[in-house]
Structures are given as structure tokens and as C-alpha cells.
Amino acid sequence: MILNTLTRRFYARSPAVVAQGLIGKVLVRNLDTGNKLEGVIVETEAYEGFADPASHAFRGKTKRNEVMFGEAGHAYVYFTYGFHHCLNFVTQTKGNPSAVLIRAAEPTLGLDFMRQRRKTEIVTKIANGPGKLCQAFSIDLSLNGTDVTKLDSPISVRGGQREKYGVLSGRRIGIRQGVEKPWRFYSAGSIFVSR
């Protein structure tokens, strides 16, 4: 079993590379209660700073997106559609505010807790979407800006087993600008992806 937490160097690359690299890695959530949740990341999307009209950072810095303008390896959590949180990891370096959206995961640890939070018994529906994933993993705005490269952080990512079916890419979901960019990455054959 590999337990290495991903370093800042991993995140300090272009978002598309990081997004692809995160597939098959394990998202780790350390709760205040001492409970631990884990899930294998099966779907991500890359958002490329100033060059990408779909990125929150495209129109400049705001109070909401300021974390994207900071150091790579931090969590960017935002609230959207009045209801849902979305989890991102900041990538690249200062001056290029890019991030990777975590869209879906396969729950592997803490299933009872997640089922309770999601109010569903169906495992494939626990984290097959960015809003659902945050609900299952108990992620909200209080975690915005969290450094995810530390082992004892509330959120971190560690290496997992190699993705056996390979990684596919396609168009991103839920956006109207820059839809032609093939910056959605997902685990081939996984039943835990959002679509």
C-alpha cells in the first residue's frame, strides 16, 4: 500500500497535467471528530487561468476566487447555484491562477458516514458529481485555502493503485464558455463518474 501524500511539486504544473494525474489517486478527508474518509478520484476537470473563459479566474481576482491566485497545492472551495460546494486544487504557480475541479470519486472508507450525509444507500450516487462529493466528504467554505500537501491536513491526496482501465478525456460539463477544450478527465469504465 502506497501512502505518500502528493507534494506541492505535483500540483505546481499545468492544470491539465495535474487533472489527468489525479485520476486514480486517493482523496483523504480527516474530520474534526477523528473520523477519516477516503475515495478514489475518478473524474476531474482542468481550469486554465487567464487563457480559459470558463475559469473563475478569467475575469480577474475577486473575493471568492482569490485562493486560485495563490500557491499551488491549496484547496479552492466555492459555493455555487445557491446550494452546492465544489472542491478544487490550485495548480501551477503564482501569476497563473489555474485549478482542477474534483468532479467524482469512488468511496472507499467511511461509507456509513457518507451514506448518512447523502441520505442514499446507493454507493454509486454518493460522490458522482462535484456538489455530491462535497456533501459526502463534508467539505464547505471553512476549508477554502487549506494546504493539501500536509499529511495532517483536513484534506489531502495520496498515491493510489494504478488506474487499470486508463484515463479518457472529453469536453467539460456544465459550462458555456470554452466548451471545446478537452479538459475533462475520467477513469475509463468506472461506474462512479458523473455521466
Added chain:
DNA sequence: CACTAGATTTTCT
């Protein structure tokens, strides 16, 4: 199965 409305906050026009 497809489609639609509604929840509700941040941001931009």
C-alpha cells in the same frame, strides 16, 4: 427514460 422547475448566493452586465 427525457424533460422541467426550483432552490439560492456570488458575480457580472
Added chain:
DNA sequence: GAAAATCTAGTGG
């Protein structure tokens, strides 16, 4: 005022 990196419950085929 309207759209947004969404989800759910409801209607109808």
C-alpha cells in the same frame, strides 16, 4: 436582472 464549474423531485412518455 440574469447566469453560473449543480442537484433533486416532479411530471409525462
